[in-house]
Amino acid sequence: MGSAIATHKRARVARRALALAVLALLGAFALPASALAHASLVASDPAPGSRLERAPDRIELSFAEPLAPRLARAVLVDERGRALAARTVVAGKRIVVFPARPLARGGYRLEWSTVSTVDGHTLAGSVGFGVRAPAPGSTGAAAATGPFDVGGVLGFLGRALLYVGLVAYAGPLFVAAALGAGTPGRWLVPDTLAPRAGCDASALARRRRAVERLHARAGLAALVGAVCVALADATRAAGAFDSAALSDFLLQSRAGVGRTAVVAALALALFAPRRGPARQLFCLVAIAALALSGHAASADPQAIAVAAVFVHVVAGSAWLGGILALAAAWWRELGSEGPLRRALVPAVLEPFGLVALPAFLLVVVAGGANAALSIGSPRELWESDWGRVLLLKIELVALVAAVSAVHALVLRPRLGRSGASTTTERRHWRLVRGESWIALPVLAASAALAGFALPPRQVQATAASADPFGCVGCPPRAPDPGEIAVADHAGPVLVAAWLRNASRQRVAFELRLRDLRGRAWDSEPRVSGARALAQCGPGCWTGTARVTGGELAVTLADRSAGTGRAPARAVLPASFDPGGARRARRALARAERTMRRLPAVAEYETLTSGIGRPVATRYLLVAPDRLAFRFSTGGGGVVIGPRQWRLLPDGRVTSGPYYGRFRSASWFRWSAYARYVAWLGATATTVRIALFDPATPVWYRLEIDRRSARVRRVRMIAPAHFMTQVFTLPRRVPAIRPPTDAFPVPAP
Numbered sequence: 001m002g003s004a005i006a007t008h009k010r011a012r013v014a015r016r017a018l019a020l021a022v023l024a025l026l027g028a029f030a031l032p033a034s035a036l037a038h039a040s041l042v043a044s045d046p047a048p049g050s051r052l053e054r055a056p057d058r059i060e061l062s063f064a065e066p067l068a069p070r071l072a073r074a075v076l077v078d079e080r081g082r083a084l085a086a087r088t089v090v091a092g093k094r095i096v097v098f099p100a101r102p103l104a105r106g107g108y109r110l111e112w113s114t115v116s117t118v119d120g121h122t123l124a125g126s127v128g129f130g131v132r133a134p135a136p137g138s139t140g141a142a143a144a145t146g147p148f149d150v151g152g153v154l155g156f157l158g159r160a161l162l163y164v165g166l167v168a169y170a171g172p173l174f175v176a177a178a179l180g181a182g183t184p185g186r187w188l189v190p191d192t193l194a195p196r197a198g199c200d201a202s203a204l205a206r207r208r209r210a211v212e213r214l215h216a217r218a219g220l221a222a223l224v225g226a227v228c229v230a231l232a233d234a235t236r237a238a239g240a241f242d243s244a245a246l247s248d249f250l251l252q253s254r255a256g257v258g259r260t261a262v263v264a265a266l267a268l269a270l271f272a273p274r275r276g277p278a279r280q281l282f283c284l285v286a287i288a289a290l291a292l293s294g295h296a297a298s299a300d301p302q303a304i305a306v307a308a309v310f311v312h313v314v315a316g317s318a319w320l321g322g323i324l325a326l327a328a329a330w331w332r333e334l335g336s337e338g339p340l341r342r343a344l345v346p347a348v349l350e351p352f353g354l355v356a357l358p359a360f361l362l363v364v365v366a367g368g369a370n371a372a373l374s375i376g377s378p379r380e381l382w383e384s385d386w387g388r389v390l391l392l393k394i395e396l397v398a399l400v401a402a403v404s405a406v407h408a409l410v411l412r413p414r415l416g417r418s419g420a421s422t423t424t425e426r427r428h429w430r431l432v433r434g435e436s437w438i439a440l441p442v443l444a445a446s447a448a449l450a451g452f453a454l455p456p457r458q459v460q461a462t463a464a465s466a467d468p469f470g471c472v473g474c475p476p477r478a479p480d481p482g483e484i485a486v487a488d489h490a491g492p493v494l495v496a497a498w499l500r501n502a503s504r505q506r507v508a509f510e511l512r513l514r515d516l517r518g519r520a521w522d523s524e525p526r527v528s529g530a531r532a533l534a535q536c537g538p539g540c541w542t543g544t545a546r547v548t549g550g551e552l553a554v555t556l557a558d559r560s561a562g563t564g565r566a567p568a569r570a571v572l573p574a575s576f577d578p579g580g581a582r583r584a585r586r587a588l589a590r591a592e593r594t595m596r597r598l599p600a601v602a603e604y605e606t607l608t609s610g611i612g613r614p615v616a617t618r619y620l621l622v623a624p625d626r627l628a629f630r631f632s633t634g635g636g637g638v639v640i641g642p643r644q645w646r647l648l649p650d651g652r653v654t655s656g657p658y659y660g661r662f663r664s665a666s667w668f669r670w671s672a673y674a675r676y677v678a679w680l681g682a683t684a685t686t687v688r689i690a691l692f693d694p695a696t697p698v699w700y701r702l703e704i705d706r707r708s709a710r711v712r713r714v715r716m717i718a719p720a721h722f723m724t725q726v727f728t729l730p731r732r733v734p735a736i737r738p739p740t741d742a743f744p745v746p747a748p
Contacts, residue, residue, distance in 0.1 A: 171321010258293020
């Protein structure tokens with residue numbers, strides 16, 4: 001009879017825990033959604049890196065979304081880093097800076113920072129330009145990538161206090177609700193302890209009041225941490241402790257409103273009646289506000305990201321909060337022998353296990369979904385600071401789970417047997433106490449993750465939040481999983497495409513058109529096999545097209561291409577294997593090894609900007625350190641090891657040191673630009689692969705001989721730099737000597 005009642009109670013607890021999990025999940029999906037948004041730079045005048053012949057009277061930056069006037073900043077500095085007097089106007093999506101006096105000759109940088117009105121993330125960068133001088137470097141748009149980026153050290157300490165306090169306060173409330181105990185004190189100090197431990201009811205009542213006071217202090221700690229986080233984040237966003245700017249962040253931006261809501265919800269939870277669901281509901285509101293004002297608010301898809309964070313924190317609070325509450329309530333008793341400690345097993349530990357196991361499973365599932373949305377690819381776990389902190393958190397969570405499994409599933413069943421050793425019992429209780437010490441670093445790691453401005457995937461997406469090219473002169477976006485990035489040119493217009501398979505014979509595409517200066521080209525193109533195009537921004541077009549012959553042709557009208565002749569046409573490869581990246585990398589590595597081992601290679605290269613006649617160059621490379629070349633426009637050169645000779649168009653020859661020491665093997669370094677690799681296909685004789693490096697940016701297409709692994713042809717596309725290279729083997733290894741009367745390479 002007793003076992004049947006116990007089984008019924010366990011089933012009822014499991015149903016309550018499952019119901020709470022389902023409610024948490026439904027509540028997360030019911031939260032309002034919004035699009036991915038950062039106040040990132042999309043254009044500047046002057047353009048980054050430009051050299052001006054006349055000093056500008058204004059510098060204008062355009063951003064992806066409206067700016068908070070008191071939170072956007074821009075400072076004009078010279079080459080020495082000295083701030084110059086200027087007037088700054090923030091209006092709508094623009095920052096306009098008017099120098100107080102005409103700029104002298106030299107290089108300048110406009111350093112800026114913005115705060116997203118959606119997620120509160122601070123983005124910063126600089127735009128460099130020169131006045132009759134070279135421009136200094138530009139960062140375009142950059143998101144900070146450290147654990148102290150959001151709110152600094154005070155923000156990290158406040159988040160650590162908030163996370164520990166919130167988990168220690170909300171967790172026992174959720175466990176008590178799942179067990180039907182009413183309050184944390186009723187769960188941690190149940191009435192069933194009195195007959196089992198041989199203590200009177202008054203002693204248990206005193207212990208219950210002490211536990212409730214300790215629980216209230218955890219809630220107060222969470223409230224203090226939430227206030228510190230709100231003030232630190234607001235001060236960081238405002239740049240100073242200014243009441244008007246703080247109010248602008250906390251009351252007018254979504255991130256600030258979320259932080260304010262966390263404070264309000266925790267305060268209401270502390271003053272809510274102890275009995276009833278009010279305190280649990282206010283804790284759920286606080287967790288929802290955290291999810292909506294953190295990284296998940298700017299993730300894509302947002303609904304899944306917010307749901308994952310919400311469920312992860314609720315389940316983590318029940319699991320880790322229960323562990324911390326058990327240790328805090330019975331710390332002394334867990335370390336000393338006696339009937340009270342033995343009575344804790346059936347009265348407290350076993351009921352908590354019915355909630356802890358499903359909570360842990362939800363932590364793993366929701367945490368895995370959140371990690372997948374944050375890191376983008378597994379290598380970010382060890383290549384980025386954010387990923388390394390996440391990896392540490394995963395290891396700590398696994399350690400807590402292992403400790404819990406050992407004492408609950410291995411050692412605890414032995415305690416009920418007759419003749420259980422003292423060593424087994426001591427080890428069991430030592431592990432029960434020890435897992436609380438591991439839970440605290442887990443929460444510290446969570447606070448560190450929240451301190452990063454953006455996770456890796458969102459850092460990569462920041463520059464592309466409004467435009468895949470980020471801004472004029474900024475890098476294009478990375479391809480999404482299943483996509484490839486390829487490019488060609490139509491006259492002087494760079495045509496970049498992100499392609500993915502839509503069906504067996506159709507591809508979905510996103511086109512970006514850029515002129516020689518990197519500006520968006522808005523004239524609508526014609527795409528072969530596409531019925532209609534939709535504009536996705538300046539110089540951006542999307543659609544689907546039927547692929548014929550494995551290629552996608554993009555045609556621009558003659559006035560759009562600026563040639564004044566026939567319409568300009570770019571031909572893009574559109575047949576590819578979305579899962580062939582590994583195979584393509586192997587082919588690339590083999591081809592590079594083969595080309596570097598060849599004793600001699602002849603190369604014919606054509607280079608154009610899309611306007612006028614291309615420049616042709618013939619090269620001869622002889623291993624290990626000799627190079628000779630001739631230009632179609634006249635002139636050429638010879639390089640032998642550390643020295644070079646230049647043949648001028650008028651026939652004169654000059655000589656001097658080479659930059660470093662030339663090695664013919666260094667000529668074949670395509671893997672340096674293989675950030676993203678795609679398999680375009682293969683025939684009986686040829687393998688075709690595509691490379692893409694957003695940082696340069698540059699797009700490569702290589703044709704490789706399938707049998708010999710030699711590179712036959714290379715197509716390279718970069719802004720205003722369109723090049724084709726054809727490699728052949730000379731019939732014999734040529735002799736390259738310092739030029740005298742005879743030059744070793746004939747003109748193209």
